[in-house]
Amino acid sequence: MKSGFAAAIIEWQAQHGRHDLPWQREPVDPYCVWLSEMMLQQTQVVIVIPYFERFIACFPTIQKLATAQPDQVMALWSGLGYYRRAQYLHAAAKLIIDDYGGTMPDHVDGLMRLPGIGRSTAGAIVSLAWNRPAPMLDSNAKRVLCRHQAVSEDSGKILWQTAQDHVPCHDARAYTQGLMDLGSMICGARAPLCPNCPVGATCKAWNSNSIGDYPKRKSLRARKLVEVFWGVAVNSAHSCIWLQKRPLHGIWAGLWSFPDFSNEKESKRWLYEIGSPHRPVVQSYPAKDHKLTHRHLRIYPAVAKVNSGTGVGAFADEGWIHVADLANLALPAPVRVLCDELLGSVNTGCCG
DNA sequence: AACTCGGGGAT
């Protein structure tokens, strides 16, 4: 259908929307659109751009990604969070090469069979990559549609139907991009700029002066405080630091971090072991608070400078890591920060 | 329906 709503969004997007994002470069590459959608889940454009540029420079095609080492893929995701997304992306790339003849599915159902791609991401990819009609319902679209239709229910059924109903037959790319641009630039969560909105004339929330009621507030739950004790062994003479790979389930699955213990005594005991036969001086570092969506980590690093240990090139799942290799390792954000404080600049690298 | 899974920007 061709509604006035869609037409207004499309026209507004052409005039005021974003046209210079890295994944919009012509000719539009479906793989780039897919990568961007994966990276953008639950985060923001300004955060993603440098990660996207590094990733696409290293893995410019699905083929390159499919044959990449998992550790290298994870390293390029290091700091971005929600690391399962990187594993899904990598697994999906392999599926496309091995089972799909190297061709990305170009329809919603096919895309949704790939790991990490849900209904919204599939719809975004179909419309943005191939300019074909498909509904998309990210948080921008949700907010715009909730307000425009004055929908207070949080159940997805109504909103998905609404999203489906508004998708235009033509210019699906501009429409989807326009919904996202509008949600981020005009119909924002905080202070919507309704007088500038291209669909304000038909917005039920705006016209009933009840913009603040939509979308419905999510009830937030208190973060649980979790105390973690890190054993941080540093060999300054060799510029290396001891890290181990985390378990494959739970927080920071498969990323490299410091050995963690449930109390300070255990972390210090471990430091004396790794430092033997010398007896390292263990100093307690200031606690670091790291807040996640539903946890509040209070990290107590115990730091010891030890003489044993040198950088090792071939490691299994733990060992001395040279400062130069940290750039190409998947480290959780607070781990990279602490490495940086102890050894100097440890930025995320590109390729090896 | 309720959880899990990160991190940082904006106010």
Added chain:
DNA sequence: ATCCCAGAGTT
């Protein structure tokens, strides 16, 4: 401090 963000998968 609090809220939010181009969500998906599991239980």
